[in-house]
Amino acid sequence: MQALRRLFVCSLLISCIRISTTTALDTITPSRSMRDGETLVSAGGSFELGFFSPGASKGRYLGIWYSFDTDTVIVWVANRETPLGDSSGVLKVTEQGVLVLLNSSNSMKWTSNSSRTAGNPVSQLMDSGNLVLKDGNETNPDSFLWQSFDYPCDTFLPEMKLGWDLVTGLDRYASSWKSTDDPAPAEFSVGMDRRGLPQVFIMKGAKIMARGGSWNGLYFTAYPYPPQNTALEYEFVLNKDEVYYEYRLLNTSMFSRYMLTPSGIVQRFRWVYQTHSWELSSAFQADQCENYALCGAYSSCSINVSPICACLKGFVPKSPKDWNLGYWSDGCVRKIPLACSSGDRFLTYTGVKLPDTSSSWFDKSMSLKECNGLCLNNCSCTAYANLDIRGTGCLLWFGSLIDIKEFTAGGGQDLYIRIEASELDRIERKSTFKKKKLPRILIGSAVFLVFTIALILYIRKRKLRNQGVRSIDCTKDYLGEDREDMELTPLFDLSTVAKATNDFSSSNKLGEGGFGNVYKGTLIGGKEIAVKRLSKNSGQGMIEFKNEVILIARLQHRNLVKLLGCCVQEEEKILIYEFMPNKSLDFFIFINSLKFSSDQEGQRLLDWPTCFHIIGGIARGLLYLHQDSRLRIIHRDLKASNILLDNSMNPKISDFGLAKTFGSDQSRGNTNRVVGTFGYMSPEYAVDGIFSMKSDVFSFGVILLEILSRKKNRGFSHPDHHLNLLGHAWTLWIQDKQRELIDTTLYDSCNISEVLRCLHVGLLCVQRIPEDRPNMSYVVLMLSSDITLPPPKQPGFYTERSVPESPSRKRPFSVNYCSTTVIEAR
Numbered sequence: 001m002q003a004l005r006r007l008f009v010c011s012l013l014i015s016c017i018r019i020s021t022t023t024a025l026d027t028i029t030p031s032r033s034m035r036d037g038e039t040l041v042s043a044g045g046s047f048e049l050g051f052f053s054p055g056a057s058k059g060r061y062l063g064i065w066y067s068f069d070t071d072t073v074i075v076w077v078a079n080r081e082t083p084l085g086d087s088s089g090v091l092k093v094t095e096q097g098v099l100v101l102l103n104s105s106n107s108m109k110w111t112s113n114s115s116r117t118a119g120n121p122v123s124q125l126m127d128s129g130n131l132v133l134k135d136g137n138e139t140n141p142d143s144f145l146w147q148s149f150d151y152p153c154d155t156f157l158p159e160m161k162l163g164w165d166l167v168t169g170l171d172r173y174a175s176s177w178k179s180t181d182d183p184a185p186a187e188f189s190v191g192m193d194r195r196g197l198p199q200v201f202i203m204k205g206a207k208i209m210a211r212g213g214s215w216n217g218l219y220f221t222a223y224p225y226p227p228q229n230t231a232l233e234y235e236f237v238l239n240k241d242e243v244y245y246e247y248r249l250l251n252t253s254m255f256s257r258y259m260l261t262p263s264g265i266v267q268r269f270r271w272v273y274q275t276h277s278w279e280l281s282s283a284f285q286a287d288q289c290e291n292y293a294l295c296g297a298y299s300s301c302s303i304n305v306s307p308i309c310a311c312l313k314g315f316v317p318k319s320p321k322d323w324n325l326g327y328w329s330d331g332c333v334r335k336i337p338l339a340c341s342s343g344d345r346f347l348t349y350t351g352v353k354l355p356d357t358s359s360s361w362f363d364k365s366m367s368l369k370e371c372n373g374l375c376l377n378n379c380s381c382t383a384y385a386n387l388d389i390r391g392t393g394c395l396l397w398f399g400s401l402i403d404i405k406e407f408t409a410g411g412g413q414d415l416y417i418r419i420e421a422s423e424l425d426r427i428e429r430k431s432t433f434k435k436k437k438l439p440r441i442l443i444g445s446a447v448f449l450v451f452t453i454a455l456i457l458y459i460r461k462r463k464l465r466n467q468g469v470r471s472i473d474c475t476k477d478y479l480g481e482d483r484e485d486m487e488l489t490p491l492f493d494l495s496t497v498a499k500a501t502n503d504f505s506s507s508n509k510l511g512e513g514g515f516g517n518v519y520k521g522t523l524i525g526g527k528e529i530a531v532k533r534l535s536k537n538s539g540q541g542m543i544e545f546k547n548e549v550i551l552i553a554r555l556q557h558r559n560l561v562k563l564l565g566c567c568v569q570e571e572e573k574i575l576i577y578e579f580m581p582n583k584s585l586d587f588f589i590f591i592n593s594l595k596f597s598s599d600q601e602g603q604r605l606l607d608w609p610t611c612f613h614i615i616g617g618i619a620r621g622l623l624y625l626h627q628d629s630r631l632r633i634i635h636r637d638l639k640a641s642n643i644l645l646d647n648s649m650n651p652k653i654s655d656f657g658l659a660k661t662f663g664s665d666q667s668r669g670n671t672n673r674v675v676g677t678f679g680y681m682s683p684e685y686a687v688d689g690i691f692s693m694k695s696d697v698f699s700f701g702v703i704l705l706e707i708l709s710r711k712k713n714r715g716f717s718h719p720d721h722h723l724n725l726l727g728h729a730w731t732l733w734i735q736d737k738q739r740e741l742i743d744t745t746l747y748d749s750c751n752i753s754e755v756l757r758c759l760h761v762g763l764l765c766v767q768r769i770p771e772d773r774p775n776m777s778y779v780v781l782m783l784s785s786d787i788t789l790p791p792p793k794q795p796g797f798y799t800e801r802s803v804p805e806s807p808s809r810k811r812p813f814s815v816n817y818c819s820t821t822v823i824e825a826r
């Protein structure tokens, strides 16, 4: 089915392309110009050149966009700073071979300004998105008089070069738009710095903001590992004529682009055929340590420790007072000056982002040993490393070492730092002492330590809470060992999110969750998103935030809500999901069917086929969590309001803030932190804190019965007895009056045997003893086939009234998230 659909999309695309090749032109010549309203389409149908007005702007610009994408993502603009005031623009090729953009009074608004001339000039829009100007009589296909790829705007396409032509002095760099309405170059730029070993910088004006770093043979040093992307091929060229970076797509049917946003973040997008939209697939400048030279000279930055800046071994803060206050920019200085030729050695740092190479020297063929000797023999050499991460070449630093970052999840490179010999001896003695002593110390005081920390955290938290101060302890290492997973999740820029949600305006608010508000947003281009903004003023929610990002980033299923990205910036912790236009299941099932307040409410009533479709979807989503995903996940807070519905009423399980991951051999856990929602919690979980897949099955059963009866389990009332919904269903079952449970509005559209089968399955799921409950694969089987079902036994929480109630709080036992988690075994 999927394959068939893809084939259909492909053939559709091919036929579109065919049409466009026969109707659209891809060239202009001195005798054939292009006016506003006309466009050129590249031969393969990928790109289109024409006039446009971005966003709210009234000005007309000449630009290139993807011809298949209705959102009109602009990849290049000619007259960035000189818009035309009306639609009278015309693009011409002069007889000498120069592209000119004229307005109606023949005044030139932009020119390609090429200095070479041609006898037979032709301008062509290539299928790579490159607008070229060439001599039609020229036989070399790569010989251009001018090309738009030499003058990037904010977008970096495959086969474009980022870097320098050293012969002509041409510097190809990207610069951001001023705003989405104004393509004029703004202060942010991305380019190649040629000092020392060339490296990529993100600049704001003349100030370096972040450093992509130098090329280590396989990738840029800002990344801990080579890119996993098998769809792209990266290349870095460094010779006497050129220094540049470029990337290519291995599959010509795919589309990918890098973009520098108006707020200075580099993002990569890829085109997804299925959804016909661009998907953010990576973003650079992910954490605080990416801020260039944040920690000053001779220090390293590690997001995993607090404070994030630390002097290199053998170095001390230059201005200790400032340093301790968190003003790190002065950096560190040597404890003992270098002895130079009379005795220095090298201290090895492993797994780091190499320092700024702007004052470096390199040799491609030298070995590491020769490199060591060379550095030792020059007093101003401060460090060395392999030029190529595969173990070849020599890279030497002269002067201060700036912008070193420690990769916390492994990766990175080895760096050898010059230290005076006696100081190095002292450092080495200290670390061997530590190594020997450590196990004994650990055994002796591990328990004591854990309890002390827990106690301190507890007391601190209470104190802070009493003062109304946000607890920092919970959040400081939230990226922790899971950073790698965080990196898998695309990062959104705060300004983008704020803009999409009208600055989190109350009119965009969709609802209020346990840890913050949810807003509706619209990204540039019209894509709708749901934005969960965790409340700033509570340390609570950090664990849930981290949990959700890590889990959901790894999960992919059509019945799970999709996380599009997150944003951790300026104290904000924000999750961005796909937007679900139909809200959540509770919105549809808990309405009083006998007295609608309006017709609209009546329309909300779901018919049986839709209900059955929803039940099946939830079951499959849960089966995936329990069994089919790479991780074994217990959701722990499954309820009607956590089942979101998309346009076609497909259910999507959401809210993984409380979910727990299990090893594949583990099937149940225990917690002293019972969190969840009454009415959906199984007895063994609510009372003893034991959770397992079977506790999720219980919650699923409750949802099933709620859909059938359109009544909430919690708060259910009946004139004849004090039982809850489960008890009521059970009573009707043993009296053989099952049909009375089914809401009357379902009858019109229902297949009664299907409904009764669902009721039966629901009762099996809510049985009191976990072992009696079916697992999700059996549930899916029972729902989709005619196999004989075993009779259900008595449900758990027969009557809700025996449970301690605390109606004002949704999560009654979760009093102190942070401190409990420290003690809790994982």
Ligand SMILES: *[C@@H]1O[C@H](CO)[C@@H](O)[C@H](O)[C@H]1NC(C)=O
Residues within 6 Å of the ligand: 085, 086, 103, 104, 105, 106, 107, 108
């Ligand atoms: C054409 O551009 C020139 C120079 O920018 C300007 O003075 C003139 O008014 C423009 N003509 C029209 C019709 O916009």
Ligand SMILES: *[C@@H]1O[C@H](CO)[C@@H](O)[C@H](O)[C@H]1NC(C)=O
Residues within 6 Å of the ligand: 110, 111, 113
């Ligand atoms: C064209 O090039 C000349 C010299 O190379 C330069 O002075 C002029 O500003 C350029 N004009 C445009 C519109 O780029």
Ligand SMILES: *[C@@H]1O[C@H](CO)[C@@H](O)[C@H](O)[C@H]1NC(C)=O
Residues within 6 Å of the ligand: 118, 119, 120, 136, 137
């Ligand atoms: C270019 O080629 C055309 C024929 O293909 C010829 O008529 C013309 O003279 C040539 N122009 C130049 C400048 O060589």
Ligand SMILES: *[C@@H]1O[C@H](CO)[C@@H](O)[C@H](O)[C@H]1NC(C)=O
Residues within 6 Å of the ligand: 251, 252, 253, 254, 273
């Ligand atoms: C190239 O990408 C298209 C679209 O995603 C896909 O249908 C096709 O199978 C891919 N071809 C190869 C050789 O991977």
Ligand SMILES: *[C@@H]1O[C@H](CO)[C@@H](O)[C@H](O)[C@H]1NC(C)=O
Residues within 6 Å of the ligand: 361, 377, 378, 379, 380, 381, 398
């Ligand atoms: C040390 O290296 C620097 C930078 O390459 C160079 O200018 C200087 O001449 C070298 N000094 C010696 C003694 O080789």
